[in-house]
Amino acid sequence: MIASRFAVVCALLFGAAFVGAAPASAAGTDGACPEGGGVTVVVDFGDLGPQPLVRCAAGTPANGIAALQEAGIEVAGSQKYGLAVACRINGQPGPAVESCAGMPSATAYWSYWHATAGGSWTSSQEGAQTAKPASGGFEGWAFARPKSANDLPTPPRVPPVRQTSSPAPAPAASSDGGSFPWGLVIGALVIVLVGGAGIVVARRRRAQ
Structure with missing residues (x-):
């Protein structure tokens, strides 16, 4: 009886050790998507402070809002229109700039853009909840502060280009038998x- 109980305890400890070593998963990845897969999302915060974000949403998200979410970027809509109007992205702008009660101000809002890889940003002709991102394409968001409602917004300052990098060196052979x-x-x-x-x-x- 003592031996059987001890064996059960040891088995539980052994299994728990492997469960604790499992890697955690997260939505989206940093940087542009590799060629042939995913939708790259670029967020330019303008004068709000944070540096621009470039993240990859795997697959082909259903719409522009889903692309933000699947890239691991938080988006909040307005109280009146929900996510039909993207009011805050990663918490920006704060309440001091925009209350998010209804439509954003005509002189402080998020503009929405599309581009092909290596192409030019084009202002979206439809809302982010209905626009369908192109597979392998770029989705762009830029916070606009035009001086008047008649001024056109400017596109994200980050170009829709995949950054090329040298291949990473192969890991050195480990004498302990690898990562086991x-x-x-x-x-x-x-x-x-x-x-x-x-x-x-x-x-x-x-x-x-």
């Missing part, structure tokens, strides 16, 4: 051996 968690295995074996020794000692004492 030998430390966890050895630790579990030590627990089993120590526990087994304790059982043997206990049985000998009973026999005496």
Whole structure:
């Protein structure tokens, strides 16, 4: 009975060790999407402060709002129109600039753009909740502060271009057999051996 209980405890400890080592998942990835996959989302915060964001949404999102969300970028709509109007992106602009009660101000709002890879930004002719992103294309958002409602917004300052980079060097061969968690295995074996020794000692004492 003692041995069977000990075996169960050891099995649970061993399984928990591997569960704890599992990597966490997150929506979207940093940087432009690789050629042939995903939709790249560019967010230019303008004079709001944060640096521009460039992130990749895998696959082909259903619309412009979904592209933001699937790239791991927070978007909030207005209280009156919901996500039909993108009022805040990653918390910007703050309440001091825009209350998000209804339509944004004509002199402080998010403009929405499209582009092909290596092409030019084009202002969207429809809202982000109905616009369908092109597979392999770029979606752009730029915070606009025109001096008057008649002034046209400017596109994101980040060009819709995939950044080329040198291939990463191959990882050096590891003498410990790669990334297999030998430390966890050895630790579990030590627990089993120590526990087994304790059982043997206990049985000998009973026999005496």
